[in-house]
Amino acid sequence: MKTYIDLPLLVSAKILAFASDGADGDLDIWKKSLPLLSVCHDWRVQGIPRLYRHAIVEIVNTEYKDNSDEEERNHSEDEAVADSGGSDWDWDSSSVSNFNDLVSTDYKITTRVFSNIRLIETLGLGSMVKQLLFGKKQPEDIYKDQGGPRKTFMSVLEAMFHDLPDDKITKPFIKLYELEYMDAVSGNDAQNLCHVASKAAASTLINKYPNVSSINVMVLNPNEYFQKLIADLAIVYDKQLTKLVCKIPPMLPYTLTAPNLVELDLRLESSLHQSLPTIFPQSLQRIHISFDDVQFSWDMFRIGNESKAIVFNSLVDLSITGMDQFSVTGNVVHANDLDLVLPKLERLHLENIILTRKDAQAMMSHGLKRLSYEGSIITASQLCKQPLRNLDTLNLVWVEEEYPEETDDFIPLANEIFNKTDGIEHVRCEIRATYYYWSMVGIDWPYLTHLSLNFAIPFKKLFDMLPKVPNLVFLNMVICYRNANEINEVTEFLTSIQERYPEPSSSKIETLYLTGKFNQPCSYLCRQLLSGRAVENLKWYWPQLKDIKFQD
Numbered sequence: 001m002k003t004y005i006d007l008p009l010l011v012s013a014k015i016l017a018f019a020s021d022g023a024d025g026d027l028d029i030w031k032k033s034l035p036l037l038s039v040c041h042d043w044r045v046q047g048i049p050r051l052y053r054h055a056i057v058e059i060v061n062t063e064y065k066d067n068s069d070e071e072e073r074n075h076s077e078d079e080a081v082a083d084s085g086g087s088d089w090d091w092d093s094s095s096v097s098n099f100n101d102l103v104s105t106d107y108k109i110t111t112r113v114f115s116n117i118r119l120i121e122t123l124g125l126g127s128m129v130k131q132l133l134f135g136k137k138q139p140e141d142i143y144k145d146q147g148g149p150r151k152t153f154m155s156v157l158e159a160m161f162h163d164l165p166d167d168k169i170t171k172p173f174i175k176l177y178e179l180e181y182m183d184a185v186s187g188n189d190a191q192n193l194c195h196v197a198s199k200a201a202a203s204t205l206i207n208k209y210p211n212v213s214s215i216n217v218m219v220l221n222p223n224e225y226f227q228k229l230i231a232d233l234a235i236v237y238d239k240q241l242t243k244l245v246c247k248i249p250p251m252l253p254y255t256l257t258a259p260n261l262v263e264l265d266l267r268l269e270s271s272l273h274q275s276l277p278t279i280f281p282q283s284l285q286r287i288h289i290s291f292d293d294v295q296f297s298w299d300m301f302r303i304g305n306e307s308k309a310i311v312f313n314s315l316v317d318l319s320i321t322g323m324d325q326f327s328v329t330g331n332v333v334h335a336n337d338l339d340l341v342l343p344k345l346e347r348l349h350l351e352n353i354i355l356t357r358k359d360a361q362a363m364m365s366h367g368l369k370r371l372s373y374e375g376s377i378i379t380a381s382q383l384c385k386q387p388l389r390n391l392d393t394l395n396l397v398w399v400e401e402e403y404p405e406e407t408d409d410f411i412p413l414a415n416e417i418f419n420k421t422d423g424i425e426h427v428r429c430e431i432r433a434t435y436y437y438w439s440m441v442g443i444d445w446p447y448l449t450h451l452s453l454n455f456a457i458p459f460k461k462l463f464d465m466l467p468k469v470p471n472l473v474f475l476n477m478v479i480c481y482r483n484a485n486e487i488n489e490v491t492e493f494l495t496s497i498q499e500r501y502p503e504p505s506s507s508k509i510e511t512l513y514l515t516g517k518f519n520q521p522c523s524y525l526c527r528q529l530l531s532g533r534a535v536e537n538l539k540w541y542w543p544q545l546k547d548i549k550f551q552d
Contacts, residue, residue, distance in 0.1 A: 202232035214243035322352035456480035494534035
């Protein structure tokens with residue numbers, strides 16, 4: 001019998017390529033892929049260069065018990081990890097879930113930094129590294145830096161440059177350690193030393209990893225020292241960067257131009273008063289900007305003060321997200337009288353923002369294929385006044401809790417939008433309503449293909465509604481029965497469909513996805529209900545139905 005060892009090299013190469021590509025930006029996938037290196041010699045030879053394209057520094061906050069035995073054991077474990085040159089990649093912080101437990105007198109939160117950089121050094125694979133990944137693995141609401149931000153910053157640098165005989169790195173480290181335990185120390189001294197160490201670290205890193213083209217930062221709640229390190233890394237790799245992902249508010253230097261950047265993912269926050277660089281727009285293919293009420297402007301892509309237009313010659317994917325959903329009136333994208341030129345834009349995702357009319361026209365006037373909008377139905381209606389004829393996919397998400405003043409306007413405006421979608425292959429709508437039952441009376445969506453209802457709707461009303469959505473192929477709905485009487489009512493209805501309706505409907509529904517929201521006894525009854533005659537009746541009434549999925 002053949003085994004994995006007998007797989008053709010081409011097949012095993014594809015498996016390893018899939019694993020390593022999946023690790024792009026995902027630390028957990030990278031770690032789960034490591035056992036592939038132990039399969040056999042051939043897999044190890046092929047897999048090491050692929051998986052070690054990613055140099056990873058992971059910051060882990062976790063709890064520990066504050067007693068001498070535990071401290072001694074933790075100290076021994078730390079020494080063992082340091083001595084082995086490896087990393088505790090199996091560390092699991094999933095048990096850290098209760099903030100109240102962590103602030104008790106018996107528990108504290110400690111920060112550890114794990115990295116695969118020493119393994120890369122040992123294997124001599126520095127030239128293979130294409131991506132720097134900085135990740136943080138801990139619940140966001142318990143972020144605490146025991147020992148202050150300088151301690152975490154030094155831990156990161158230690159993980160990156162452990163045992164390097166470079167005086168530019170070592171001397172600032174020694175001085176910083178001294179400052180940690182001095183009572184009378186100037187804050188400016190510590191800050192200046194951290195900045196010196198940051199610059200030296202960036203300079204050393206480009207020598208160690210000369211072929212890095214991607215920086216991915218997913219650290220939550222960064223301090224100024226860590227932000228400075230990311231800024232210095234961006235500067236030294238400026239001309240060769242093709243991907244820059246900062247899931248933190250970056251403090252990028254204005255000198256950064258990134259002329260070869262293909263993918264940009266930035267988070268902006270008004271409270272940080274960020275100075276943004278001027279990034280060349282010509283090579284960008286994908287942009288994702290998320291911001292709060294900072295009132296984002298396109299000026300960061302403007303080359304020269306005299307230019308009146310910003311030309312994104314290569315941009316195919318644009319995503320703009322307003323993070324502060326409950327003050328959406330502040331999430332305005334300002335054009336500052338600049339003309340946007342987006343000749344190749346194909347995919348546009350907008351969430352909780354307000355566009356100027358001119359920007360909306362620029363984004364919708366060319367060959368746009370996919371439009372996703374989550375937010376105000378009024379803004380969506382204004383956006384969809386532009387021609388939709390080139391689209392092959394339209395996604396619309398409306399959350400009533402965020403826009404309660406639009407409840408009465410939603411269906412009339414949605415009717416207006418969805419009556420313009422003839423010829424669009426995929427027309428999707430998701431409604432997240434707060435009412436137990438939310439009225440769908442008056443809908444007229446002849447071209448809608450996918451509908452998700454995040455609220456309960458009785459099957460009888462659903463059956464009455466479906467003729468208004470004749471092209472629906474996918475339905476996701478909530479079933480929520482609060483007591484046995486409601487269960488009995490729906491049981492009686494579903495088991496008597498063929499008596500109530502003389503012939504099957506003309507519905508095109510192929511997939512029915514049911515999400516349960518009820519107590520455990522009702523959950524059991526619903527599962528029994530939807531596994532017998534009721535299912536047979538549903539498939540009789542919806543003759544195209546192929547798949548019914550159920551999830552509690």
